[in-house]
Amino acid sequence: MAFFRSLQNSAFTEWLLGSDSIWTYPTVLTLHTVGMAILVGASFVVHLRVLQVAGDVPLRRLLPLYRFVWIGFAINLLSGLLLFVTEAADRVVDPVFYLKMGSIAVALCLGVIVKRRAIEPQGAPEVTTGLSRSMAAASLALWTIAIVAGRLMAYLKSAA
Amino acid sequence: MLEFAAWVESTRISKTLFGMSWLWPACESLHFIGLCLLIGGAGVLDLRLMGMFRGLPIRHIKAMMPWAIGGFLINATTGTLFLIMQPHLYLSSAVWWSKVAFIVVAAVNALFFETRLALSALSMDPDADTPRALKVVGACSLFSWFAVLYCGRMLPYLGTGN
Numbered sequence: 547m548a549f550f551r552s553l554q555n556s557a558f559t560e561w562l563l564g565s566d567s568i569w570t571y572p573t574v575l576t577l578h579t580v581g582m583a584i585l586v587g588a589s590f591v592v593h594l595r596v597l598q599v600a601g602d603v604p605l606r607r608l609l610p611l612y613r614f615v616w617i618g619f620a621i622n623l624l625s626g627l628l629l630f631v632t633e634a635a636d637r638v639v640d641p642v643f644y645l646k647m648g649s650i651a652v653a654l655c656l657g658v659i660v661k662r663r664a665i666e667p668q669g670a671p672e673v674t675t676g677l678s679r680s681m682a683a684a685s686l687a688l689w690t691i692a693i694v695a696g697r698l699m700a701y702l703k704s705a706a
Numbered sequence: 707m708l709e710f711a712a713w714v715e716s717t718r719i720s721k722t723l724f725g726m727s728w729l730w731p732a733c734e735s736l737h738f739i740g741l742c743l744l745i746g747g748a749g750v751l752d753l754r755l756m757g758m759f760r761g762l763p764i765r766h767i768k769a770m771m772p773w774a775i776g777g778f779l780i781n782a783t784t785g786t787l788f789l790i791m792q793p794h795l796y797l798s799s800a801v802w803w804s805k806v807a808f809i810v811v812a813a814v815n816a817l818f819f820e821t822r823l824a825l826s827a828l829s830m831d832p833d834a835d836t837p838r839a840l841k842v843v844g845a846c847s848l849f850s851w852f853a854v855l856y857c858g859r860m861l862p863y864l865g866t867g868n
Contacts (some may be wrong), residue, residue, distance in 0.1 A: 572863035579859045580852065582738065587746025594773055601769025607762040611750070693742070694735045701731055 548636035559632045578625040585618025588688050589657055593682035596664055598675050605665050605672060612661060646695035653688035656681045733774055733784040743777025747849055755844030758827035763832040801851040801864045807855035812850035819843045
């Protein structure tokens with residue numbers, strides 16, 4: 547706990563939050579939103595197709611979209627780490643933070659499993675199985691929960 | 707414009723909506739979800755028009771566009787609610803007007819694609835490279851939507867005298 551407290555009270559936090567420049571905190575926040583658009587946007591497209599509610603794009607053709615999933619994830623892992631440092635002590639005791647992290651972890655895993663089961667295999671059926679569809683639906687729900695939890699954290703912060 | 711903002715803010719609907727403390731964060735969450743649908747769906751089409759995702763037929767991608775349009779409608783609705791609740795915040799902000807301008811650019815660009823280029827794009831060989839006109843339209847769309855996102859997210863920080 548002392549470690550997280552020292553992160554939150556570090557000179558880095560003071561610089562990132564205290565600077566008047568738009569290139570510090572606002573830019574990290576905006577990068578986190580850009581990463582979200584790429585990561586969740588690409589995931590939404592893949593999972594809606596697997597759910598069979600977004601037309602009949604040949605499933606294997608969705609494979610390149612996973613590159614964007616990982617690019618968006620990398621942007622958000624890095625920008626998220628910076629944001630975490632500035633409020634580390636508050637977040638490690640915040641259940642909403644763990645809800646967000648857990649949702650992201652499971653949503654990503656489901657995305658990888660769906661890719662291996664329904665998208666990658668040569669000659670995988672264009673009509674997805676019930677199990678793949680359930681996993682796609684769960685992943686969509688978890689991304690939604692992660693977004694809502696992320697938004698909620700901003701309010702819990704200002705309340706604290 | 708500020709008089710108009712003051713008038714909107716004095717209306718019962720504005721006061722009632724702003725009085726519901728849960729509505730603002732709920733709209734923000736929806737705005738983020740709508741953004742992901744819009745940029746996810748439109749982004750795939752834009753990148754395809756720019757020549758990426760070869761082998762993915764454009765007509766298949768177009769079948770996904772109702773989700774992108776749905777995302778846009780979610781955001782237009784929640785955005786209008788923000789505007790009704792706190793009009794002065796937006797109407798007095800050059801960054802907000804830039805955001806509106808980029809939405810107009812993206813919309814006109816999309817309309818131009820639909821009316822002038824879509825038919826020939828749909829009949830293209832899925833493995834072929836796209837002509838320059840499609841690349842320009844795709845890049846214009848992608849740039850505009852990210853500019854919209856940038857203006858929206860930076861709105862509280864830009865042009866505040868900092």
